[in-house]
Amino acid sequence: MDFSLTEEQKLLKEMVREFAEKEIAPYVDKWEEEHHFPREIFRKLGKLGLLGMTANPEYSGTKSDYLSFILVLEELSRVSASVALTVSVHSSLFIKALQEYGQEELKKKYLTAAARGEILGAFSLSEPGAGSDASNLQTKAYQKGDYYIINGIKSWVTTGSEAEAFILFAVTSAEKEKKKISAFLVDKKMPGIQILKLEKKMGFHSSPTAQIAFEDCPVPATNLIGEEGRGLAIALRLLDGSRIGIAAQAVGLAQQALELGIRYAKEREAFGQKIANFEAIQFMLADAATLIEASRLLTYQAALLVDYNLPYTKEASMAKLFASETANKVTYLALQIHGGYGYCREYPIERLFREARVTTIYEGTSEIQRIVIARQLLKEAEGQIC
Ligand SMILES: Cc1cc2nc3c(=O)[nH]c(=O)nc-3n(C[C@H](O)[C@H](O)[C@H](O)COP(=O)(O)OP(=O)(O)OC[C@H]3O[C@@H](n4cnc5c(N)ncnc54)[C@H](O)[C@@H]3O)c2cc1C
CATH class of the missing domain: 1.20.140.10 (Butyryl-CoA Dehydrogenase, subunit A, domain 3)
Known part of the structure; x- marks a missing residue:
């Protein structure tokens, strides 16, 4: 396997290092101390095209090779692991879910904005009683007309309090032996969403981790990500x-x-x-x-x-x-x-x-x-x- 970097990859690495040294390094300890989420940095990363590396060009992404994306995360983390974590979740979980499994209208509305850094996305799988054993999640979604109604509590949502949208996983059929989990795009503006708490963590203070309640939250059926029952x-x-x-x-x-x-x-x-x-x-x-x-x-x-x-x-x-x-x-x-x-x-x-x-x-x-x-x-x- 050839591990030598191409000229473009070397230039990208240098550019991100320079950006991180200039725009992040001088402030990183202050942000951590003050539990500040540096939204302005993500706007700048979006303008540089670094939040759309996993999105296709028709949605304002650059669809870079994965090694280039990985180099960006490594360089950002060399200065701030908190910033790198937000970029990682946004790009490789939120954007990728939409890019690979989202319906066209949903992509037009959310993927383009996410690739440009105009919105940030989160990934909500874990629950208070379901971490490693994600199949044990209890949040439920039942269909009512053109909507799924979501009820449950999600935990450990990285960027949860700041993100404009989540990829959320919920049980759509709890029948014994046939439990089905489905994925949805949930917009923060939808009714019935409440941030219950921010975790008081040991570190990563610039990366808020939220526990979120969903109570009778109506999500359009078109926000289903992939087929129903394929969520896990x-x-x-x-x-x-x-x-x-x-x-x-x-x-x-x-x-x-x-x-x-x-x-x-x-x-x-x-x-x-x-x-x-x-x-x-x-x-x-x-x-x-x-x-x-x-x-x-x-x-x-x-x-x-x-x-x-x-x-x-x-x-x-x-x-x-x-x-x-x-x-x-x-x-x-x-x-x-x-x-x-x-x-x-x-x-x-x-x-x-x-x-x-x-x-x-x-x-x-x-x-x-x-x-x-x-x-x-x-x-x-x-x-x-x-
Ligand atoms: C800062 C932070 C950010 C996070 N961000 C997100 C996020 O954005 N979205 C999201 O969905 N989740 C997120 N998580 C949740 C994270 O993915 C889970 O914490 C992790 O998967 C472990 O689950 P748990 O905490 O429930 O531990 P548990 O699953 O309860 O595990 C407890 C212990 O048991 C061990 N264990 C469990 N099962 C087995 C087994 N079968 N064999 C051997 N050992 C086992 C584990 O390794 C661990 O040591 C985040 C967590 C943290 C701390």
Whole structure:
């Protein structure tokens, strides 16, 4: 597999790095401290065409190759994992759902606006009692004339309080043995929607996570995404692709931690010399850099499989598993290099350490990734055993 980047990909990476350094880096700690959602940044990203990378040109998108999209997420995350998370959910879950499964009228109305960054989209699968086991979701949608009426509580909705629309999953038939889940586009302006609370999280304070109640919320039947009853399959398919984005996010975050660790090691002195001279510190840097490079290669490999139109479920889970566990290890090492200062808010490594923690949880925990990988391995081995 050829991992060398094209000239366009290199230029894109440089452009995003420059944008992130100039427009995001100076403010990222302030936004986190103030729990500020930087809407203005998403407007700018929209103008640069970076929110429409997964949408087709007829809907104002650029329909870029997946590796280019992944490079953008990695570069954004190298400066702000919160900003990268919003872009990831908006592009690889909301836009992709509409692009691949939405009806034409719906695409014209929402996809174009989303690709331009005029609206932001969220993805609402999880519920208080249904996370890893998404099939256990309880939100219901019953048909009444030209509408589906939605009732239930959704949790953990990234950008939920800010987004203009959601891709929401609800049970359309609860018959025993034949439970059917369907996907809908729900506009925030529809009646019966109430933000119940914003989660008080350990990190990612610039990325609001909402619990939302839907009470007799009427959604036009034309807002159905894909066929009725195909919702769970659609959700799992979308998550396969977006996991590569979370892997890229973890790579970018870990890269930033390594760079901070190197910088600090070259500045800090102990026992009359720079701590970078100590072999113990050098070994930490070497381990971190090696883990990051391996994560990056797994992530690019999964993205290239998407671009080559080849199966990528196993590789996407491997990338997400390895890169998110790496982000945790690398932020741990980089914080260790900072000594006591690393434990204080004054240094950004403290934030990165908290941010890395959730990457092994959302969009499928590490345990779920291992289940996906093992299932694929066993499937591949079918017929190979005598
Ligand atoms: C900051 C944040 C943002 C999020 N954003 C979104 C979003 O935008 N949209 C959305 O729909 N969801 C979102 N989520 C939800 C997220 O996807 C879930 O938290 C995740 O899937 C895990 O589900 P859970 O929290 O219910 O944990 P549980 O499923 O209850 O798992 C608890 C523990 O049990 C383990 N476990 C569960 N089942 C198995 C099994 N079969 N074998 C072995 N171990 C198992 C898990 O790995 C975990 O360690 C977000 C979560 C967070 C924290």
